[in-house]
Amino acid sequence: MEPVILVVEDEKILRDMVVKHLSQDGFIVAEAADGLEAVKALPGLNPDLVVLDLMLPQLSGWEVLKQIRQKSDIPVIILTARVDEIDKLLGLELGADDYITKPFSPRELTARIKAVLRRTRSVSPIQTVNFGNLVIYPEKMEALVGSQILPLTATEFKILLLLAENPGQVFSRLHILERVFGDMYEGYERTIDTHISNLRHKIDAADAGDFAIKTVYGIGYKLVAEE
Amino acid sequence: MIKSGLARRITGTLVVMCILSVIASTTLMLVITRQQFAGYIDSNSQVIMQQWKPAIEEYYSRYGFTGLQDFLESSTMGRGMGQHRMGMANQMGMRIRNGQRLVVADVSGIVVADTHRMLIGYPADFNSLHFSSSILSVDENKIGSLYVVSPLGSGLVSLENDFLTRLTVNSGILTIVFGLIALVLGLVLGKRISSPLADLSAAIHKLAQGKLDQRLTLQGDHEFVELGRDFNLMAEKLEVAEQNRRRLTADISHELRTPLTLLRGQLEGMHTGSVPLNAENISLLQDEVIRLSRLVKELDNLAMIENQVVLLQRNAFPVADLLERLQPVSIAMQDRDIQFIIEIQPEIKEITADQDRLLQILLNILSNAMRHSGKPGVVRLSIQLKKESLLFAVTDNGAGIPAQDLPSVFERFYRTDDSRNRREGGMGLGLAIAKGYAEAHGGKMWAESKEGFGSTFYFTLPQK
Numbered sequence: 230m231e232p233v234i235l236v237v238e239d240e241k242i243l244r245d246m247v248v249k250h251l252s253q254d255g256f257i258v259a260e261a262a263d264g265l266e267a268v269k270a271l272p273g274l275n276p277d278l279v280v281l282d283l284m285l286p287q288l289s290g291w292e293v294l295k296q297i298r299q300k301s302d303i304p305v306i307i308l309t310a311r312v313d314e315i316d317k318l319l320g321l322e323l324g325a326d327d328y329i330t331k332p333f334s335p336r337e338l339t340a341r342i343k344a345v346l347r348r349t350r351s352v353s354p355i356q357t358v359n360f361g362n363l364v365i366y367p368e369k370m371e372a373l374v375g376s377q378i379l380p381l382t383a384t385e386f387k388i389l390l391l392l393a394e395n396p397g398q399v400f401s402r403l404h405i406l407e408r409v410f411g412d413m414y415e416g417y418e419r420t421i422d423t424h425i426s427n428l429r430h431k432i433d434a435a436d437a438g439d440f441a442i443k444t445v446y447g448i449g450y451k452l453v454a455e456e
Numbered sequence: 457m458i459k460s461g462l463a464r465r466i467t468g469t470l471v472v473m474c475i476l477s478v479i480a481s482t483t484l485m486l487v488i489t490r491q492q493f494a495g496y497i498d499s500n501s502q503v504i505m506q507q508w509k510p511a512i513e514e515y516y517s518r519y520g521f522t523g524l525q526d527f528l529e530s531s532t533m534g535r536g537m538g539q540h541r542m543g544m545a546n547q548m549g550m551r552i553r554n555g556q557r558l559v560v561a562d563v564s565g566i567v568v569a570d571t572h573r574m575l576i577g578y579p580a581d582f583n584s585l586h587f588s589s590s591i592l593s594v595d596e597n598k599i600g601s602l603y604v605v606s607p608l609g610s611g612l613v614s615l616e617n618d619f620l621t622r623l624t625v626n627s628g629i630l631t632i633v634f635g636l637i638a639l640v641l642g643l644v645l646g647k648r649i650s651s652p653l654a655d656l657s658a659a660i661h662k663l664a665q666g667k668l669d670q671r672l673t674l675q676g677d678h679e680f681v682e683l684g685r686d687f688n689l690m691a692e693k694l695e696v697a698e699q700n701r702r703r704l705t706a707d708i709s710h711e712l713r714t715p716l717t718l719l720r721g722q723l724e725g726m727h728t729g730s731v732p733l734n735a736e737n738i739s740l741l742q743d744e745v746i747r748l749s750r751l752v753k754e755l756d757n758l759a760m761i762e763n764q765v766v767l768l769q770r771n772a773f774p775v776a777d778l779l780e781r782l783q784p785v786s787i788a789m790q791d792r793d794i795q796f797i798i799e800i801q802p803e804i805k806e807i808t809a810d811q812d813r814l815l816q817i818l819l820n821i822l823s824n825a826m827r828h829s830g831k832p833g834v835v836r837l838s839i840q841l842k843k844e845s846l847l848f849a850v851t852d853n854g855a856g857i858p859a860q861d862l863p864s865v866f867e868r869f870y871r872t873d874d875s876r877n878r879r880e881g882g883m884g885l886g887l888a889i890a891k892g893y894a895e896a897h898g899g900k901m902w903a904e905s906k907e908g909f910g911s912t913f914y915f916t917l918p919q920k
Contacts, residue, residue, distance in 0.1 A: 330753070332748075417787075424787075448736045
């Protein structure tokens with residue numbers, strides 16, 4: 230069964246954009262335009278996860294979060310426009326499972342949602358990412374080519390997971406850097422080349438791989454099937 | 457012109473004080489003078505008494521009270537009869553003063569002689585008149601009383617009263633003169649106080665209206681000079697802050713202009729078909745958006761630092777954790793053939809700090825060092841324990857920073873080389889943020905540089 234996500238966001242353009250992306254990524258999406266609507270929708274909907282904007286009319290995101298936590302431990306990912314609210318969020322320990330600041334990448338939001346769901350849905354079957362004979366167990370931080378475990382560093386694993394989750398898509402170095410290391414490392418795009426090079430050596434060493442990381446000249450890298 | 461209340465009050469107070477003090481001292485003088493005079497008159501009366509008592513007693517023993525009036529009048533004023541009797545008094549050189557009065561009463565208190573003649577035949581009653589008295593006796597028998605009446609207080613014009621009146625009048629004139637002097641002084645002093653205040657007030661008004669170039673000329677008493685100096689300092693700081701604000705706004709819009717132009721150009725090109733809608737071009741847009749997002753985040757961080765609302769998540773963590781997160785830096789240094797040396801004092805096992813923020817500080821100054829290192833490049837990171845603080849130092853072997861630029865390197869959007877590419881040189885916010893984060897930890901950040909020999913950026917992190 231597909232996970233149900235409730236998106237609480239008052240700006241329609243943003244809400245539509247998020248809904249479109251999440252639907253595309255295989256989630257069942259419900260929307261709420263303000264805090265009150267969200268609180269009303271919650272009992273009937275019983276979502277698997279709530280994406281909650283903090284600055285909402287009627288009832289603020291803080292209030293909604295408080296009310297959710299009084300009743301249940303549904304995972305909540307906070308959307309916020311203000312960096313200073315993150316500190317508040319962490320300080321108050323209101324029980325948000327993750328947060329993401331605007332401007333954000335919808336793809337990153339999907340990744341966060343998946344990560345939180347993986348963490349919290351202990352009963353759900355172990356999810357794997359597959360591409361050719363590459364199998365990745367995200368929660369175990371393990372990648373296998375056939376039956377052979379790749380001896381990857383954490384960074385290499387994250388890069389491979391990112392590429393494997395979006396096979397065929399080209400990622401620029403800056404994009405990979407941002408997703409793997411966070412947005413602090415601007416200017417270190419070239420270091421991705423080193424990691425990719427190491428990653429390729431390990432995949433080659435594992436033998437019998439039917440996939441490869443391809444350099445797209447002038448852009449970056451993508452995961453492709455080996456002919 | 458509206459007169460200031462302060463000046464008027466000062467003038468008023470001064471005038472009142474002057475008048476009061478003149479009146480007080482005059483009154484005091486009058487009282488003392490009166491007392492002195494009363495004492496003098498009393499002793500004078502005593503002398504007269506001593507002179508006249510034996511004379512009258514002798515006269516009585518010879519003639520009784522008969523003719524005493526004549527005797528007194530002729531003796532005191534040198535006229536009347538009884539020349540044979542006068543000689544006695546004159547011999548003794550006796551005189552009484554103008555206005556002084558001798559009165560003799562018999563045992564029953566009835567006046568028998570009076571140099572003023574008024575009380576003859578009446579009881580000796582002097583009301584409020586100032587007088588001295590003495591008992592007259594002959595051969596141990598009381599024969600009557602001798603009174604010496606002083607003119608003081610009697611309203612009679614006498615030398616003494618003359619003196620006191622003159623004193624009073626002069627004091628009055630003095631009071632008026634001093635009052636006038638006080639008035640003039642008060643006005644001058646008031647103006648001296650109120651006019652600098654009025655200048656200050658006018659300057660503040662102009663400052664409030666946004667004319668930040670207002671400065672006061674320093675003059676007058678030292679309190680006003682100090683006040684003026686403080687005002688000028690405040691105005692200067694405001695002006696600098698305002699200039700900074702304006703420059704920041706201009707810098708931000710400048711930073712936005714290039715990526716927006718690029719985005720717009722690419723998008724319009726895709727729209728019209730001149731730019732093919734392929735992965736490469738989309739990636740270009742995406743990277744630009746990532747950079748823009750990063751700029752927004754940096755501005756947010758900067759705003760938090762400047763509003764002093766940075767909440768730190770302080771934890772103790774192993775040094776190795778930090779070094780692991782510096783791995784991209786090591787790789788980047790390798791790629792550029794820069795020797796990256798890390799020296800950590802062996803005693804340091806753990807660091808207490810907000811790890812993300814510390815990492816940000818290090819990334820910012822290491823990136824800087826990497827960009828500015830010489831050829832062949834050497835960048836050195838050292839961490840030392842100094843008392844209860846960790847001292848971090850990042851040294852490069854580059855061209856160094858000119859002394860005149862050194863104080864400015866921590867300013868927002870400051871770049872030593874204007875021509876430097878934005879992609880290469882970052883946005884110029886890195887050092888400002890690094891310094892802000894170090895200070896949020898209670899530490900300090902500073903830079904030392906020698907042109908031609910590279911620069912060192914230091915910062916401290918208190919561990920308690």
